Amino acid sequence: MSVVSTPATLKHAAGMIDDAEARRIRNDFPILNQQVNGSPLVYLDSGATSQNPLCVLEAEQEFYEQRNAAVHRGAHMLAVSATDAFENARETVAGFINAGMDEVVWTSNATEAINLVAYAFSNASAGRGGDAASRFVLGPGDELVVTEMEHHANLIPWQELAFRTGATLRYIPVDDAGALRLDEAEQIIGPRTKVVAFTHASNVLGTINPVGTLVRLAREAGAAVVLDACQSVPHMAVDVKALDVDFAAFSGHKMLGPTGIGVLYGKAELLNAMPPFLTGGSMITTVTMEKADYLPSPQRFEAGTQRISQAVALAAAVDYLRETGMDRIHAWEAELGQRLVAGLEAIDGVRVLGPAAGAERIGLAAFDVDGVHAHDVGQFLDDKGIAVRVGHHCAQPLHRRLGLVATTRASTYLYNTTDDVDAFLDAVAGVRPFFGAN
Amino acid sequence: MSAELQQLYQQIILEHAKKRNGSPLADPPQGDKSGESHMLNPTCGDEITLRAAVHDDGAGITLSAISWDGQGCSISMASASVLSDLVQGMDREELLKVVDTFRELMRSRGSIEADEEILGDAAALSGVSRYPARVKCAMLAWVALEEALLAAN
Ligand SMILES: Cc1ncc(COP(=O)(O)O)c(C=O)c1O
Numbered sequence: 001m002s003v004v005s006t007p008a009t010l011k012h013a014a015g016m017i018d019d020a021e022a023r024r025i026r027n028d029f030p031i032l033n034q035q036v037n038g039s040p041l042v043y044l045d046s047g048a049t050s051q052n053p054l055c056v057l058e059a060e061q062e063f064y065e066q067r068n069a070a071v072h073r074g075a076h077m078l079a080v081s082a083t084d085a086f087e088n089a090r091e092t093v094a095g096f097i098n099a100g101m102d103e104v105v106w107t108s109n110a111t112e113a114i115n116l117v118a119y120a121f122s123n124a125s126a127g128r129g130g131d132a133a134s135r136f137v138l139g140p141g142d143e144l145v146v147t148e149m150e151h152h153a154n155l156i157p158w159q160e161l162a163f164r165t166g167a168t169l170r171y172i173p174v175d176d177a178g179a180l181r182l183d184e185a186e187q188i189i190g191p192r193t194k195v196v197a198f199t200h201a202s203n204v205l206g207t208i209n210p211v212g213t214l215v216r217l218a219r220e221a222g223a224a225v226v227l228d229a230c231q232s233v234p235h236m237a238v239d240v241k242a243l244d245v246d247f248a249a250f251s252g253h254k255m256l257g258p259t260g261i262g263v264l265y266g267k268a269e270l271l272n273a274m275p276p277f278l279t280g281g282s283m284i285t286t287v288t289m290e291k292a293d294y295l296p297s298p299q300r301f302e303a304g305t306q307r308i309s310q311a312v313a314l315a316a317a318v319d320y321l322r323e324t325g326m327d328r329i330h331a332w333e334a335e336l337g338q339r340l341v342a343g344l345e346a347i348d349g350v351r352v353l354g355p356a357a358g359a360e361r362i363g364l365a366a367f368d369v370d371g372v373h374a375h376d377v378g379q380f381l382d383d384k385g386i387a388v389r390v391g392h393h394c395a396q397p398l399h400r401r402l403g404l405v406a407t408t409r410a411s412t413y414l415y416n417t418t419d420d421v422d423a424f425l426d427a428v429a430g431v432r433p434f435f436g437a438n
Numbered sequence: 439m440s441a442e443l444q445q446l447y448q449q450i451i452l453e454h455a456k457k458r459n460g461s462p463l464a465d466p467p468q469g470d471k472s473g474e475s476h477m478l479n480p481t482c483g484d485e486i487t488l489r490a491a492v493h494d495d496g497a498g499i500t501l502s503a504i505s506w507d508g509q510g511c512s513i514s515m516a517s518a519s520v521l522s523d524l525v526q527g528m529d530r531e532e533l534l535k536v537v538d539t540f541r542e543l544m545r546s547r548g549s550i551e552a553d554e555e556i557l558g559d560a561a562a563l564s565g566v567s568r569y570p571a572r573v574k575c576a577m578l579a580w581v582a583l584e585e586a587l588l589a590a591n
Contacts, residue, residue, distance in 0.1 A: 037440055038440070372512075373482075373510060373511035374482065375482045375513075375575065376447075376511050376512050376513075379446070379569070379572070380443070383439060383440050383443040390482060391481055391482045391483065392482075392483055396483075405483040405509060406482050406483045434439075435447070435452060436452055436456075
């Protein structure tokens, strides 16, 4: 194997992350070292997609230079080497979330992972999967429960599943501060509930949801729990066994990995009882002209040629995160998140969504600027080299609930510094004067 | 602040975004045919409902009234406002010409000068063409007008 550069963090992985360390980390990310519109790039859009450290880019290149071949097929040396790299990557990611090797299914992204689960229910309801899949059968009278703060990726697959099966979709509302109404959840989750799907951390509000409470309610109801872990797995230590969820979904591109790869975690016993979603080559045992038998998980859900280099690169990203330390990353981003919110709250005409300064939140903040549309805010910030997200952040129902159409979101990651946050706050303070919104 | 940003958000644009000429929606003149269009920019939620009324005096068709309701960024709102000022009373040929001229300007990526004679205040939106992501915002009302005219006929 070729030499892959040692991440700067390896040499400094002790104590809390501070600005000096964040700057060293930043140096591992080639893309961050550039000017935008004459200013150094301030990248505050990692909630949408994160950037890749050099070691991840190198891992992908090394794979293509030395190991590229189809996996789980062919007897030649490269095929063996590629299969090893692919399965080692699975082991790395499984270890990262405390899952078994057969409990990590590669998908294109979190969206596909959630659809995989929804379609397993759908296919079971259409009679596929036999007795083993009977617990996934849905019909009129059954209920699927989501929350009002879901990303569309964890909402629309359940809406469609309800349409296809006749089940009813219900949702747990949020209060004005953006917290889930747990009193309502207790009423809503009951004997009819078959699925409870919710986000671990909100990509808009920054809240971290009480997984334990919701899992307990789901268990009492005998419902399956699907966790959208897109904004948690990249930013904090997540142990799927300790959380006791049935399924969890996350995307590689939000955790320093490449696009095109995501993960579905599922309890092995459930995955092996589920009918497949995508079908075709590489996921079968015996095929006749009439029917096919399927491999167990994870191959059962990995039809066709897989995202091999992406899996390898994602494993390199996981190694980088692990070496840096998820608890350190979480603590640093919590600090940046508090700085963001406190700073935004101090600016006239700015309303921050979700918990107020001082209350727990992940390292992001979405906000409304009175009298200035989010699109204009984003344009103004971009002019200063500051990259943020504008719009509804794929959470239209949540925005509607909060009486808004579009907001601006700044989201941090391990490579951001307090200077980044301050440059951003400084720029936001100039928005209303510029647009004459005073 | 960059010259491009200044050019994008000229004072006249910010003023139109606030004034919103042509808004809110109004009933069409008695006896005239009218059509309506609802346009949405799903990436950022810009939204406009535009109503156009046409008067046919036998010799030709003119735009007798235009009005709209909407919400969105300053570019989309200013664009609807300048459009309303510009096209009121135009005959069909003039109308198609200004819409085409504006569309060409928006797609130019900054390579053509706006013709103020033809475009009036809409010429001030020329800075948008350097920001491909914002062209949709600027075009929203204009595309709505085209659709509303089709609906009116
Ligand atoms: C909370 C949450 N869920 C789901 C997704 C969807 O992720 P992807 O587009 O990678 O499938 C995102 C990212 O936009 C997200 O933030």
